[in-house]
Amino acid sequence: MSNISFKLLLAFLSLNLTALMAFETEVSGNVGAEFRWFPNEGTINSMPRESFSISFKPEFYSSWDNGKQSVLFVPFFRYDDQDSRRSHADIRELSYIYASTDWELRTGFRKVFWGVAESNHLVDIINQSDAVENSDLEDKLGQPMVNLALIQDWGTIDLFVLPGFRERTYSGKHGRFQPSFRFDKSAVEYQSAAKDKHVDYAIRYSTYIDIIDFGVYHFWGTTREPRFKSNVSESGQVTLAPVYDLIHQSGLDLQATVENWLFKFEFLRRQGQGSTYMAGVGGFEYTIVGVFESALDLGLLSEYHWDERGETSSSPFNNDLFLGGRLAFNDSSDSQILAGVLSDLNNDGYFFNIEASRRFGSYWKAEVEFRLLVDTAKMNPLYSFRHDDVLQVELLRYF
Secondary structure (H helix, E strand, O other), rough: OHHHHHHHHHHHHHOOOOHHHHOOOOEEEEEEEEEEEEOOOOOOOOOOOEEEEEEEEEEEEEEEEEOEEEEEEEEEEEOOOOOOOOOOOOOOOOEEEEOOOEEEEEEEOOOOOOOOOOOOOOOOOOOEEHHHOOOOOOOOOEEEEEEEEEEOOOOOOHHEEEEEOOOOOOOOOOOOOOOOOOOOOOHHHHHHHOOOOOHEEEEEEEEEEEEEEEEEEEEEEEEEEEEEEEOOOOOOOOEEEEOHHHHHHHHEEEEEEEEEEEEEEEEEEEEEEEEEEEEEEEEEEEEOOOHOOOOOEEEEEEEEEEEEEEEHHHOOEEEEEEEEEEEEEEOOOOOOEEEEEEEEEEOOOOHHHHHEEEOOOOEEEEEEEEEEEEEEOOOOOOOOOOOOOOOOOOOEEEE
């Protein structure tokens, strides 16, 4: 954690401390036990075939001043029996919010999500991915920020000041989801002379018009998606060093609801990380309510991914078609299954993904994930992870 982030944390802890002590705090959260099984040997011999980990994510929430002021604290801890880097702790959220009639001030460590697509969150950029948590990159590190939201009838304008940068996490030498050459975070490079202390900025406008919800934004600062350069040590070992460039990125996300149809679209233009390029994803979700006159709802999904850089793109989503389905059982256990396949239209392979979850009683929940890569070509950015098919089972106890 950078010095700026640490100072921000100390300032936040002192904020309204006297007022906080006068109120009872709501405590919730979960404890989890996770098992992973990898059916294939890794690209490096020392990679494990199995791993077990436990996690703890409590949530502390307090509000006062008739709900105008509130604070949320969400730490996260995980211990992994194989990967020392996956054994880590993080502040997911530690935020103070002051809510007025037509504006809100939000400060501290927060998580902000933008986007509507199912198979890839193209425009999401505020938070850094916690890649040791899950290969889908949907788990995020808390980002220090000051966020002022101006809320009007014609829409909401969000202004962001993001002091301090957080590097992407990676598996250690005894972890999975890494290429043949290991990531070397000690050799990280930044375009900015301020390195991880660079202050980033963003502005976003969001609103809805009839059946359409949309948002547009511009971000300027350090990219959350590093590129990599190879380094060779004196012993001859080749490693990959992450390089974080300064970028300008403009983005759009749009979703339209028409009866049982959801039409989704995301688009971005990025400048500063190599040549300026554009990328987009668009598609739909159609829900069949009461399949065969039952309580089941079946959502049919289709999304197409395009990247102007084509096969030279570092993203696996450059000319790909996603087809999938979401089955909701609509039972008291909130049982559901999401399954899909991402097909590289450059004939570079297929990526299969299945996710299922079910609650047991009032406090328990089971989640299962299975990911499989098939016929992945060398040109595909996922080729380095072709041996990392995985079955993951997690049991969560909520409180």
